[in-house]
Amino acid sequence: MRVALFVSCVNDALYPRTGRAVVRLLERLGHEVVFEPEQTCCGQTHWTTGYHREAEGLAVRFAELFSRYETVVTPSASCAATVRTVHPRLTGGAPPPVHELTEFLVDVLGVTDVGACFPHRVAYHPTCHSLRVSRLGDRPLRLLRAVRGLELADLPEAEECCGFGGAFALKNADTSVAMAADKVRHVRGTGADVVCAVDDSCLAHIGGMLSRLRSGVRAVHLAQILAATGAEGEER
Amino acid sequence: MTPFTRPVKFAEAAGEALAGPRRDPRPAAERQRRRAEAVAELPGWEDLRRAGEELKDRALLDLGTLLERLEDAVVRAGGKVHWARDAAEAARVVTRLVQAGGREEVVELASAVTREIGLAGALAAAGITVRGAELSPRERLLSVETVVSGAHFLVAETGTVVALEPEEDGRMCLVLPETLITVAGIEQVVPRLRDLEVLLQLLARSSGERMSPHTAMWAGTTAGDGPREFHLVLLDNGRTAVLKDEVGRAALRCIGCSACLDVCPVYGRVGARPYGDLPGPIGAILTPQLRGIEPAYEASLPFASTLCGACADVCPVRIDIPGVLVHLRAKVVESRRRRPVPTPELALMRAAAWTMSDRRRYERALARLNRWGGLLARGGGVRGLSGLSGLSILSGRWTDARDLPVLPRRTFRDWWRSRR
Numbered sequence: 001m002r003v004a005l006f007v008s009c010v011n012d013a014l015y016p017r018t019g020r021a022v023v024r025l026l027e028r029l030g031h032e033v034v035f036e037p038e039q040t041c042c043g044q045t046h047w048t049t050g051y052h053r054e055a056e057g058l059a060v061r062f063a064e065l066f067s068r069y070e071t072v073v074t075p076s077a078s079c080a081a082t083v084r085t086v087h088p089r090l091t092g093g094a095p096p097p098v099h100e101l102t103e104f105l106v107d108v109l110g111v112t113d114v115g116a117c118f119p120h121r122v123a124y125h126p127t128c129h130s131l132r133v134s135r136l137g138d139r140p141l142r143l144l145r146a147v148r149g150l151e152l153a154d155l156p157e158a159e160e161c162c163g164f165g166g167a168f169a170l171k172n173a174d175t176s177v178a179m180a181a182d183k184v185r186h187v188r189g190t191g192a193d194v195v196c197a198v199d200d201s202c203l204a205h206i207g208g209m210l211s212r213l214r215s216g217v218r219a220v221h222l223a224q225i226l227a228a229t230g231a232e233g234e235e236r
Numbered sequence: 237m238t239p240f241t242r243p244v245k246f247a248e249a250a251g252e253a254l255a256g257p258r259r260d261p262r263p264a265a266e267r268q269r270r271r272a273e274a275v276a277e278l279p280g281w282e283d284l285r286r287a288g289e290e291l292k293d294r295a296l297l298d299l300g301t302l303l304e305r306l307e308d309a310v311v312r313a314g315g316k317v318h319w320a321r322d323a324a325e326a327a328r329v330v331t332r333l334v335q336a337g338g339r340e341e342v343v344e345l346a347s348a349v350t351r352e353i354g355l356a357g358a359l360a361a362a363g364i365t366v367r368g369a370e371l372s373p374r375e376r377l378l379s380v381e382t383v384v385s386g387a388h389f390l391v392a393e394t395g396t397v398v399a400l401e402p403e404e405d406g407r408m409c410l411v412l413p414e415t416l417i418t419v420a421g422i423e424q425v426v427p428r429l430r431d432l433e434v435l436l437q438l439l440a441r442s443s444g445e446r447m448s449p450h451t452a453m454w455a456g457t458t459a460g461d462g463p464r465e466f467h468l469v470l471l472d473n474g475r476t477a478v479l480k481d482e483v484g485r486a487a488l489r490c491i492g493c494s495a496c497l498d499v500c501p502v503y504g505r506v507g508a509r510p511y512g513d514l515p516g517p518i519g520a521i522l523t524p525q526l527r528g529i530e531p532a533y534e535a536s537l538p539f540a541s542t543l544c545g546a547c548a549d550v551c552p553v554r555i556d557i558p559g560v561l562v563h564l565r566a567k568v569v570e571s572r573r574r575r576p577v578p579t580p581e582l583a584l585m586r587a588a589a590w591t592m593s594d595r596r597r598y599e600r601a602l603a604r605l606n607r608w609g610g611l612l613a614r615g616g617g618v619r620g621l622s623g624l625s626g627l628s629i630l631s632g633r634w635t636d637a638r639d640l641p642v643l644p645r646r647t648f649r650d651w652w653r654s655r656r
Contacts, residue, residue, distance in 0.1 A: 007648050009592065013602055014641050016648035023652075035652050041592040046585060048543060050565030054589035061593055132545035161501045165542025172540060173633040174251040178505050179542075180638065208638030 001109075002032045004069035006098060008076040008200075009041040015200040021227035022075050022101060025114060028227075038065050043090075044082040049167045052090070059090035066096035073104045075223045077130035077198045085133060100130070101223055102139040102198060112142045117230030119149030123192035124222075125183065125206065127199045128161050140198055140222055147225060153190035157182070164205035180209045188215055196222045245536040249510035250502075259507055264498040270444030271495055271550065278441060288438045289554040292489040295426050296479060302392040302425045303470065309395030313456025315466035320353075326471045327358035330384055330417055333467055334364055337415050339382045341365040345399075345406050347386020348492060349419050349471060352513050355384060369405045383413040383463075387420040388492060389435060390468070393428045395455045397468065400439065400448045407450040416463040421471050423488040435491060438552035442493035474526035483563040487521045489553040496547035496557060502540060511537070517547040521560040529568050538564035602647045609643025 003026055007019040023033050043058030062083065066072050074080050080100035087095040105111055124144055130136045144152055163169070163179025170176075183206055187195045193216065197203050200221055207219025275281050295302060307317045318333075320326035330353075334342055344356055344366050356366045389398040397418050401407045410416065426435065440448045457466050479485050497503050497516035508515035512533070514523050520541060524534040543558040551557065572579050578586075591597045634640065646654075 009598075012648040013605055014644065016644050016646065016651055019648035020651060035649070037649065038595045040595065040598045043589075043592075046589055048562055048565070049585065050538075050562065050567075050569035051582075051585045051589070052566045052569075054585060057589060057593055128542065128544035128546075132549060159546075161542045161544035161546070163501070163542060165544070168539065168542045170633045171536075172247045172250060172502075173636065174247065174254050175502055175506055175540075176542070177637040178254050179501055204641050205638060208634070208640065211639040212637060 001071060002034060002069075003104075004034050004036055004066065004072045006039060006042070006066065006072050006074040006079065007035070008074060008079045010201055010204075011075060014204070015221065018075050018200055018221040018223050021221065021223040022073065025116075025223060025227040026073070028229075029109065029111065029114060031109075034069075036065050036069070042079045042082050042087075044079055044086075045166055047082060047086050047090075055086070056090040059087045063087065063091050063093060063096060066098070070097065071104070071108070072096055072098045073101055074098055075101045075198065075221060076200065077127055077134045077136060078201065081129045081133035100134050100136065100198065102136055102143055103134070105143060105226075106139040113146035114143065114226050116146075116150075116226045116228055117148040118225045118228045119230065120194045121151045121153050121190070121192045122225065123153040123155045123187050123190045123195045124158070125155060125162060125187070125195055125197045125202070126158055127197050127202045130198045131159060136198065143222070143226060144196075149230065150225070153192040155190055155192075155195075156186045158186075162202050162206050164202045166201070169205055176205070177209070180205055184209050184213065184215070187217060192217060194218050194220050194225075196220050196225055198222050245532055246510050246540040247536065250506040250540070253506040253510055259505065261504055264504055267444050267498045271442060271498070274441040274444050274446060278437070281441070284434060284438060285552055285554050287434045288491070288552055289489065291426065291431050291434055292491070292553050293486075295431075296423060296485060296488055298427075299422060299425065299479065302427060303422055305392040306390055306395060306425050306470075309392065310456055310466075310468050311395075313395045314458075315395065315456035315468055318467060318469045320469055320471045320473070322473045323353040323471070326353040326419060326469050326473070327355055329469050330355060330419065331358055331362045331364070333415070333417055334359065334382055334384075335362065337382060337465075339364070339415075341367065341380075342382045342384055343367050343369055343380050343409050343413070345369050345383065345385040345401065345409055347419075348514060349386045349421055350384060352421075352473065353419065353471065355419070369401075369403065369409045374405075374408075380409065380413050382415045382417070383409045384417045384419065385410060387418050387424060388439065389432060390420055390425040391427075391429050391432070391455075392425050396429060396453050397455070398432060398436075399452045401450045401452060404450060407452050410452045410454070411462050413463050415465040415467070417467045417469065419469040419471060421473075422475050439491050439493050442495040442550065442552040474528075478522075478525045481525065481563075484521070484525050484560055486555050487518065487525060487560055489555050490518050490522070491553055493552055495550040495552065499546040499550050500541075501544060501546070502542065510540070517541065517557045517561075518555070521555075521557055521564060524564055524568075529564065529571060535568045535571075538562075538568060599649070602649070605643065606646060606650075609645065 011018045026033050041058055042062055043055035046055035077100045080098050083095045083098040162183040163176040168176055203219040210217045310317050318329045320329055359366045385399055387397045387399050496518050500517050503516040511519040512523055520537045524537045527534050529535045538561045541561050545558050547557040591601050
């Protein structure tokens with residue numbers, strides 16, 4: 001299958017390893033990945049912060065770029081949610097066919113075992129947009145359970161927000177940090193050495209605190225785990 | 237206008253609350269658990285929510301007619317109806333009614349609406365002693381002469397007032413006094429008595445009960461039984477303006493169950509105070525609409541959320557709280573656009589959109605970020621960034637407790653190009 005990757009601006013600039021992991025994973029599964037070079041941002045931050053005129057321009061641009069692809073995959077559940085639930089209101093048309101990565105794997109390709117090997121104890125944080133907007137359900141967990149060598153840790157209060165919330169992390173920094181502190185405490189309590197999720201922006205927040213606390217726990221995008229095949233470990 | 241002293245912004249009040257002792261999360265967690273159980277055992281919960289949503293929406297669209305019908309019904313049943321445009325007028329009406337009866341003491345059954353109009357303060361200022369039902373020993377209750385209450389629902393068809401009191405004492409207060417004064421918001425009216433079938437189930441289950449333990453319903457007065465005088469004070473206080481907003485008016489569906497408070501991770505940590513009169517997610521969408529978004533405090537409320545969506549999932553009348561929050565954020569932003577000098581945030585967001593709407597501009601920005609990455613890698617890593625003056629205002633709020641991501645040597649698209 002020919003798959004267009006919408007990598008998201010956050011991953012393009014800050015977490016290219018997530019994009020690389022998606023490419024390796026999909027190619028390993030026998031699919032052709034294309035990258036639309038004109039792509040930039042879906043406008044999520046502008047929308048959620050209230051800059052709807054600016055978000056509209058970005059949504060229109062996104063639709064122009066991606067409507068000609070049959071299948072678009074993104075490793076960001078919140079960007080996927082923005083395209084599907086917000087873009088139609090901004091553009092007045094149907095959104096391009098964007099799938100969040102785990103949805104694409106489980107629903108479109110029908111695979112849960114992607115042939116990954118990742119010998120670590122892993123806690124999975126279901127991000128709010130993946131849970132309550134994209135409604136990914138247990139798809140990420142089914143994919144993780146099929147990874148060889150991976151020991152899935154049970155994260156307490158998993159469904160509670162990590163406190164990132166885009167601009168919230170800056171506008172209400174104290175509350176945001178208090179929420180992250182609880183999330184990090186729960187993660188550390190599991191004894192996991194890796195915490196994963198399907199959005200690098202939430203992981204920047206959780207991982208930023210894990211790093212500040214010198215906890216030794218790494219925040220890793222789910223795509224990196226699914227792309228890993230064991231011997232060489234995942235790409236840092 | 238109001239006795240409540242507002243903080244400058246939500247974030248400041250939240251910061252103060254967080255600096256205090258940590259709130260015990262267990263009671264809210266227990267209520268959440270009970271709510272989940274009460275909801276799970278009822279087949280068709282989602283249908284019931286939809287029914288509640290539609291019922292309240294229709295009532296709100298037909299509010300003028302319903303309120304006239306309500307007034308007629310209350311008067312027919314021997315009660316009196318008073319209309320109050322704002323909080324001050326409502327408090328004046330109640331004070332006047334108490335004084336007209338020659339009373340110096342009232343029992344206030346505190347509710348969201350009596351708090352909204354600052355009733356306790358207004359009565360105290362008029363020299364009237366205000367006591368809460370829970371403070372009064374039973375003997376006092378038997379001699380109480382005037383009670384002021386809130387309500388959960390008003391039924392237009394019959395003039396019935398429905399009040400759910402968590403304690404037996406509260407319910408007694410509704411039947412014992414000589415004079416009963418009820419203050420309610422105009423949005424609390426529903427067309428028919430049978431609509432309560434849906435609403436009382438939604439309310440009880442959302443509070444973690446199968447049935448509310450004390451549900452009082454009355455219409456006007458009955459000779460020889462209960463209060464001799466009944467007054468219904470109907471409060472607008474900004475509600476009519478909220479109704480004009482097609483998105484924002486969903487907030488007026490609220491039936492006051494408090495489920496959104498119990499699941500809110502922000503409210504759970506900062507408590508009620510930073511929200512002002514009406515706490516939690518519902519307060520964050522109602523208060524700025526009722527009071528206007530121009531003042532800095534009211535403008536900060538729609539931003540007091542991560543948009544995690546937990547509230548929308550439990551709301552019994554399906555208020556899309558995150559959706560309304562985003563809608564109100566846009567209103568705040570629009571009002572700032574009208575200022576002669578753009579706020580730094582507006583300038584930043586415009587610049588970001590301008591950069592993102594063109595590939596070359598975007599790639600140049602990425603290249604600058606990469607150069608920074610290289611610079612920082614040499615200059616001692618991510619903590620060095622807070623020393624960069626231009627970014628320190630924003631990054632400081634981040635880096636107080638969180639490391640910034642290590643900037644990669646090259647972007648995704650650079651890697652992609654190198655691969656071809």
